[in-house]
Amino acid sequence: MPIKKNELEELIKAALPDAQIELKDLAGDEDHWQATVISAKFAGKSRIEQHKMVQEAVKSRNIHALSIKTVVRES
Amino acid sequence: MVTNEIYERIKSDIDTYDVILFMKGTKQMPMCGFSAAVLQILQGLDVDFKVVNVLDDDEIRQGIKEFSDWPTIPQLYIKQQFIGGCDIVREMHENGELEDLLREKHLI
Numbered sequence: 001m002p003i004k005k006n007e008l009e010e011l012i013k014a015a016l017p018d019a020q021i022e023l024k025d026l027a028g029d030e031d032h033w034q035a036t037v038i039s040a041k042f043a044g045k046s047r048i049e050q051h052k053m054v055q056e057a058v059k060s061r062n063i064h065a066l067s068i069k070t071v072v073r074e075s
Numbered sequence: 076m077v078t079n080e081i082y083e084r085i086k087s088d089i090d091t092y093d094v095i096l097f098m099k100g101t102k103q104m105p106m107c108g109f110s111a112a113v114l115q116i117l118q119g120l121d122v123d124f125k126v127v128n129v130l131d132d133d134e135i136r137q138g139i140k141e142f143s144d145w146p147t148i149p150q151l152y153i154k155q156q157f158i159g160g161c162d163i164v165r166e167m168h169e170n171g172e173l174e175d176l177l178r179e180k181h182l183i
Contacts, residue, residue: 047159047163047166047167048145048157048158048159048163051159051162051163052144052145055146059146067161067162068162069162069166
């Protein structure tokens with residue numbers, strides 16, 4: 001299901017309030033997104049755990065394709 | 076819910092093969108861009124790996140998602156460890172981590 005950029009951003013922000021988020025609408029259909037998420041909350045977690053945190057945040061919306069890149073923000 | 080039988084089948088495959096990719100399609104004919112991307116990375120690394128085509132079996136297709144608690148396919152396992160899907164494998168390939176891991180496990 002398509003989702004607006006600001007809605008997607010809010011979902012991720014709700015779970016990771018400190019996150020710096022960059023969203024790219026890959027196909028121009030609001031249904032194939034690429035998200036780069038930078039957060040201090042990823043510290044000490046494996047990449048799989050980091051991705052799961054983002055997946056979990058947006059799970060309520062059935063996004064067709066969400067490509068994720070996570071970056072740990074150094075504090 | 077995954078039945079015990081499906082769970083055991085998945086586990087036995089992962090235990091048997093050092094490098095195993097659950098994907099949509101086959102080595103000869105990947106049926107999804109994300110699966111094709113991971114396949115291409117593995118083929119470029121000259122590593123022996125087993126492929127399970129989840130499109131052949133709907134129970135495996137659902138089961139593998141519960142097994143790993145990961146919502147998407149493809150899924151790559153190396154020495155019984157879940158590595159990730161397309162995004163993670165691509166990132167690890169780009170920064171050399173994937174090759175390092177395979178070398179460390181004496182798989183290439």
